[in-house]
Amino acid sequence: MKRNRIYHSRVAPWIFVGPFVVSFGLFTLWPLLQSLVLAFQQTFGPATTRWVGLRNFEYLIGDPLFWQALGNTAQFTLGSLFIQLPVALGLALLLNRPGIRGRGLYRLTFFAPSLVGLPFVAILFGPIFEKRTGLLNAGLHWLTGGAWNPEFAWMQNYVMSSLILAALWMYAGFNMVYFLAALQNVSKELLEAATIDGCNAWQRFRHVVIPEIRPVGGFVVLLSVIGSFQMFELSYILLNNSGGPDNRGLTVVMYLYQTGFLTGDLGYASAIGWVLALLLMGIALLQRHLNRKYEDN
């Protein structure tokens, strides 16, 4: 009996948590600590390292490519926030109307693109953005009855708009699922009470629906910002494994990849990684702060 109790309190927990702790420690915590060391080193491939102190960060501040990548990434993120999320909410509101027939089918249709996966979306959109024969230009030509013959060089002159468009196709339905779930949780009694009190549709939306779905909204915004800031595959593949003309499609993670794995400087890549991490943590803290402030009011 006593041996049994010792087994329960000492050994059994580690049978369950042990594999996880070992793997997590080795492949998450150790690299995390190592990234702090690497950020102060210059490396030539994974084997040769040289201590450079704060010079990585000094160089980063004056690195025009890094700032360009950050600007591009911010542009992509804002595009996702201000185009994709309103579309997602709009689709959710349409589907949330009572008595819509075929709701499941519409939801499945809108959601399907997010199953395709970023690398395959990027490959699929390659011919769509093609200048001469691409679907987008040809579609615009067809829509205007042949009057207009656009030859937009999407992947040369409108890189960020194109990437935002591809991401819109892929993620609008994904975010819609969150909004729809939130909308379906809005209390029916509250809506009825508002109607009896003489609120019109807009007032109900503004004063009942919005406050009720706000927590999920905040979650979706944060998820979108964090995801968009780490965008890599879309621009990397659509721009043929490069930053595109004048690096117009270079993102932060792409720059990290180029410095770390093409140039071979894992140190500088880690410095970029830390700036990205601190930026995202800052955004998460800001979101929490705004959230608290809202709830206090």
Place this chain on the structure above:
Amino acid sequence: MIPTHTLRAVIYGLLIFFSVLTLIPFAYLVAGALKTKYDFAATLFLPSGDGFLGIGWDRLTLRNFGALLFDFPVPRAMLNSFFYSAVHAVGATLLCAMGGYGLTKLHFPGRSLITGVVLLSLIIPGPLLLAPSFQLLYQLGLLDRYAGLILPGLTPAFGVFLFRQAMLRGVPDELVEAARIDGAGEIRIFLELALPLVRPMIGAFLLISFLGAWNNFIGPQIILQSPELQPLSVALNNLRGVYGTDYGLIMAGTLVSIAPVMCLFLLLQREFISGLTAGAVKG
């Protein structure tokens, strides 16, 4: 006030409009996969001709799929993708479920510390770990090997977080205590009591993990160099680099790459969406 039937017509109109917009790239993909290189450049969707509906059905071809099957390393890449995704999904689900159980139902010193570290690590952006993980895999001699791709992904903090939530909500402490008093061992309680109670989370997490591995690009791109090890995402991008102008071939490759995931999802749709929104809405 807008009449109800007008409003309904507008709503259905918008839904159909957006559905068509969503489906166009899929139609483009399927039609493209069935066309020759020449027809791909000449026609947007299906080539015109004198067949039914004015479409040249006889010009559609399966040659692209034949080429993928026999001339390019796509079957191998597909096997690689299946292997990597399946091992990743099962392994990550098992380790995260075990971790989630241990952190909620068993008492031991260091439990709250481990829980805290795991929850804190949720905010680490993945790209930060790319460079140090690459160095670690180099030191361990795991570069260009499947172990190097699979092992680092087996313990996502997100997974432990999800299973911890599921265990807290779905597995009552009293039930676990009762089973212990009845003399059941921890492993038996885990397998026969806890796991069945969190079954929906297991389904959802298996699917999410499988999808994540299937669509992973940057990991295999960095870790695997040998062409015969590469999964579909990387292999197809390399194929595109060489045969980039043969869009029919590329579209066929994309189609066979996304088809398995689409089928899997259609089979398990319910579990997936419930798992996706569980953390967000109820939490």
